[in-house]
Amino acid sequence: xxxxxxxxxxxxxxxxHAAQRPPAGLLPxxxxxxxxxxxxxxxxTLELVPVDGGPExxxxxxxxxxxxxxxxxxxPISISGDPGRPSTLVHTVRSVGAVxxxxxxxxxxxxxxxxxxxxxxxxxxxxxxxxVLVVAGGIGIAPVRPILHRVLAQRARYGRVVLLxxxxxxxxxxxxxxxxxxxxxxxxxxxxxxxxxxRTWRGNVGTVATLIGRAPIDAEQATAFVCGPExxxxxxxxALQQRGMAGxxxxxxxxxxxxxxxxxxxxxxxxxxxxxKDGPVFDLPRVRPFLTVxxx
Amino acid sequence: MKTRVFQRExxxxxxxxxxxxxxxxxxxxxxDGAIVLDEIASDADLPAGWTDDQQPGRYRVGWRDxxxxxxxxxxxxxxxxxxxxxxxxxxxxRRDAGRLQFEPGRTVPRRDAFVGVRPCDLAxxxxxxxxxxxxxxxxxxxxxRRQAIGIVAVNCTAPGGTCFCASMGxxxxxxxxxxxxxxxxxxxxxxEFLAEAGSARGEGWLDKVPSREAxxxxxxxxxxxxxxxxxxxxxxLDAEGLGDLLYDHLDxxxxxxxxxxxxxxxxxxxxxxxxxxxxxxxxxxxGGESAERWKRWDSCFSxxxxxxxxxxxxxxxxxxxxxxxxxxxxxxxxxFGTSGCVGCGRCITWCPVGIDITEEARRIRGAExxxxxxxxRS
Amino acid sequence: MxxxxxxxxxxxxxQGMAPGYLEFIAGCGRNVQFEPGRYIHREGxxxxxxxxxxxxxxxxxxxxxxxxxTTLQTLDEGDVFGWSWIFPPYKWVFxxxxxxxxxxxxxxxxCLRTKCEGDAQLGYDFMKRFAQMVAKRLDAxxxxxxxxxxxxxxx
Numbered sequence: 001x002x003x004x005x006x007x008x009x010x011x012x013x014x015x016x017h018a019a020q021r022p023p024a025g026l027l028p029x030x031x032x033x034x035x036x037x038x039x040x041x042x043x044x045t046l047e048l049v050p051v052d053g054g055p056e057x058x059x060x061x062x063x064x065x066x067x068x069x070x071x072x073x074x075x076p077i078s079i080s081g082d083p084g085r086p087s088t089l090v091h092t093v094r095s096v097g098a099v100x101x102x103x104x105x106x107x108x109x110x111x112x113x114x115x116x117x118x119x120x121x122x123x124x125x126x127x128x129x130x131x132v133l134v135v136a137g138g139i140g141i142a143p144v145r146p147i148l149h150r151v152l153a154q155r156a157r158y159g160r161v162v163l164l165x166x167x168x169x170x171x172x173x174x175x176x177x178x179x180x181x182x183x184x185x186x187x188x189x190x191x192x193x194x195x196x197x198x199r200t201w202r203g204n205v206g207t208v209a210t211l212i213g214r215a216p217i218d219a220e221q222a223t224a225f226v227c228g229p230e231x232x233x234x235x236x237x238x239a240l241q242q243r244g245m246a247g248x249x250x251x252x253x254x255x256x257x258x259x260x261x262x263x264x265x266x267x268x269x270x271x272x273x274x275x276x277k278d279g280p281v282f283d284l285p286r287v288r289p290f291l292t293v294x295x296x
Numbered sequence: 297m298k299t300r301v302f303q304r305e306x307x308x309x310x311x312x313x314x315x316x317x318x319x320x321x322x323x324x325x326x327x328d329g330a331i332v333l334d335e336i337a338s339d340a341d342l343p344a345g346w347t348d349d350q351q352p353g354r355y356r357v358g359w360r361d362x363x364x365x366x367x368x369x370x371x372x373x374x375x376x377x378x379x380x381x382x383x384x385x386x387x388x389x390r391r392d393a394g395r396l397q398f399e400p401g402r403t404v405p406r407r408d409a410f411v412g413v414r415p416c417d418l419a420x421x422x423x424x425x426x427x428x429x430x431x432x433x434x435x436x437x438x439x440x441r442r443q444a445i446g447i448v449a450v451n452c453t454a455p456g457g458t459c460f461c462a463s464m465g466x467x468x469x470x471x472x473x474x475x476x477x478x479x480x481x482x483x484x485x486x487x488e489f490l491a492e493a494g495s496a497r498g499e500g501w502l503d504k505v506p507s508r509e510a511x512x513x514x515x516x517x518x519x520x521x522x523x524x525x526x527x528x529x530x531x532x533l534d535a536e537g538l539g540d541l542l543y544d545h546l547d548x549x550x551x552x553x554x555x556x557x558x559x560x561x562x563x564x565x566x567x568x569x570x571x572x573x574x575x576x577x578x579x580x581x582x583g584g585e586s587a588e589r590w591k592r593w594d595s596c597f598s599x600x601x602x603x604x605x606x607x608x609x610x611x612x613x614x615x616x617x618x619x620x621x622x623x624x625x626x627x628x629x630x631x632f633g634t635s636g637c638v639g640c641g642r643c644i645t646w647c648p649v650g651i652d653i654t655e656e657a658r659r660i661r662g663a664e665x666x667x668x669x670x671x672x673r674s
Numbered sequence: 675m676x677x678x679x680x681x682x683x684x685x686x687x688x689q690g691m692a693p694g695y696l697e698f699i700a701g702c703g704r705n706v707q708f709e710p711g712r713y714i715h716r717e718g719x720x721x722x723x724x725x726x727x728x729x730x731x732x733x734x735x736x737x738x739x740x741x742x743x744t745t746l747q748t749l750d751e752g753d754v755f756g757w758s759w760i761f762p763p764y765k766w767v768f769x770x771x772x773x774x775x776x777x778x779x780x781x782x783x784x785c786l787r788t789k790c791e792g793d794a795q796l797g798y799d800f801m802k803r804f805a806q807m808v809a810k811r812l813d814a815x816x817x818x819x820x821x822x823x824x825x826x827x828x829x
Contacts (some may be wrong), residue, residue: 071580138823262433266573272630295615
């Protein structure tokens with residue numbers, strides 16, 4: 001008799017004293033805010049380092065962390081920093097609820113809890129050798145920023161690099177310094193558009209989907225990374241396919257109610273997927289059947 | 297592995313053998329007009345002579361005309377309440393010396409002997425194992441509790457009106473996953489248990505009970521009783537290809553129909569032996585210097601279940617019932633390699649308006665390959 | 675200097691149009707150029723023309739009292755604008771202003787209308803192109819209307 005089939009591999013007494021420390025991912029670690037920068041009226045970028053100088057959080061572009069504010073709660077926030085600089089965590093947070101409001105109100109020196117990183121990554125390495133088209137809308141620029149860091153750090157590995165970014169108004173644009181920097185490069189194309197603007201705005205007005213038709217990419221072999229409100233992503237996916245891109249060349253990052261971040265709480269489901277662990281990044285064919293079903 | 301037969305009187309020595317190795321014995325007992333799962337002090341606490349009548353939206357206990365100890369179907373409690381309790385502290389945090397000190401909620405599990413686990417519920421435990429233990433992240437509390445239990449299963453000879461385990465392939469006979477599995481043989485002046493050991497531990501318990509070798513007749517009698525039980529299931533679910541069928545009909549009108557009846561009360565998710573959704577609740581001290589995070593049972597029938605900033609993704613009852621049923625019968629296969637339904641019938645019995653998952657699945661199936669005229673009649 | 679029909683053949687709006695038709699309608703067109711900041715047409719003015727942008731950027735604006743001129747949409751190389759010339763009362767509904775130095779082919783509306791009325795085949799081809807462009811523009815504006823990036827605070 002090798003072992004009991006009820007899963008009792010150890011004697012009951014040993015099980016009683018078995019270490020109950022949750023594996024990495026279930027218990028937050030303490031991080032200190034080293035910088036807080038106001039991006040827009042309601043959006044801030046925080047930089048965090050481990051309080052105890054503990055192990056840095058290595059992450060892949062597209063992954064997210066769970067940020068916890070003592071006494072308020074925990075929320076999933078995508079990682080927006082440079083994957084080549086994992087010593088500092090960068091998170092851009094928009095104040096839309098109790099926890100994000102508390103996060104945006106943090107000051108330099110304040111301490112938060114961090115679990116992560118979680119979830120699937122943008123297949124940035126797999127896009128090597130081809131054109132990269134990044135399409136972002138609103139706060140959706142935050143989860144794609146690490147793609148640009150990675151691709152521009154290894155610029156020679158890629159074909160043309162294009163960022164199309166849509167926001168509500170010029171005042172809602174995030175990372176304006178980055179945008180200026182990227183735009184000043186001769187080897188990257190940045191196009192920005194807003195939904196409405198006054199006379200002082202000399203750029204594009206219109207939805208980001210309207211920029212796709214003219215994006216300077218070879219649609220047959222490019223990889224598109226798309227992040228923004230779900231409606232916008234649906235329209236962008238249509239425009240990309242009209243451009244001649246196949247579904248498998250298109251990647252989206254989805255947002256659902258991620259509470260545990262490890263596939264155990266059941267909240268973030270979309271059809272057969274747990275968005276927290278099977279996503280948030282999916283290729284279009286995997287999620288296409290569910291994106292147009294209402295209230296899925 | 298030993299198979300032996302013991303008399304009705306052998307139950308007490310069996311419980312005593314369990315009491316030596318476990319902190320608690322949990323088993324079926326009659327309370328508040330239902331056969332629930334609770335701590336058992338002796339065999340007198342077991343529901344001897346009791347049975348239940350289960351129909352959609354209806355549950356009543358009553359008397360049997362014999363003294364069978366396990367002559368009833370699955371009650372409102374599922375074993376998940378002991379392994380993944382409704383309210384668990386997952387961490388404590390306090391501000392200390394410029395950092396947040398997080399401490400995991402320690403689980404020093406009680407060693408529980410589960411007595412009277414039905415084959416459907418055994419299948420449910422296997423499913424919960426897949427959820428909590430076999431993914432990239434293990435639930436440490438579940439793991440600790442799970443490792444500390446012993447299981448005396450009881451094969452089902454008294455299926456209820458809402459049972460359909462036979463069509464789900466999970467019962468009425470326990471296949472694996474037990475230390476000991478009993479089949480109650482009652483009638484014609486006989487009241488015995490055929491006991492099959494499933495582990496060395498189970499054999500050890502059996503050794504403490506006066507018993508005899510099981511004869512071919514004993515085995516045949518047990519097989520007959522279970523065969524009869526399989527034929528007496530009140531319901532059946534045709535699970536063949538059901539997952540794809542549901543995904544192909546996410547906009548079927550049947551969802552509107554069930555939504556018109558569903559109260560979105562979440563009873564089905566509470567009684568379901570495999571539903572595992574949880575939410576978290578932060579409880580902080582008045583001074584704000586410390587807090588606790590608790591994990592509580594949640595239900596996909598609550599609006600908040602699908603909250604993302606700005607709104608609720610599943611605002612309608614229609615979408616919430618669809619989420620529950622497609623998760624159970626379709627998504628589960630993709631996520632865990634098994635159906636999420638074991639055919640225990642609890643969701644049918646405890647639905648206040650008697651919504652029947654087997655009937656709802658049949659409606660969707662009716663959409664395919666059935667002439668429209670027939671669809672209208674059914 | 676390229677002739678108008680050659681310029682049109684290069685423009686996405688006229689892509690695939692029979693060369694005979696291109697030549698035919700090129701007769702209604704002329705080359706125009708607008709300095710940055712210059713109005714191309716103003717709300718309420720008579721709509722006599724239709725423009726195919728060859729180069730530059732044009733903002734469609736409306737003046738909102740208290741808020742000033744507000745840009746609704748920008749149009750670039752390869753876009754066309756102006757459809758008020760097709761239907762009575764032939765008046766512009768928005769302002770159009772060159773954001774950058776803009777080169778375009780401007781078509782005389784009366785001339786185009788006359789040609790389309792006279793040759794139903796051409797009229798149909800022309801109107802199909804217009805309908806497709808209008809539908810695309812409408813989809814984009816609908817999406818803009820949704821204000822998808824707006825903050826909705828519920829709890």
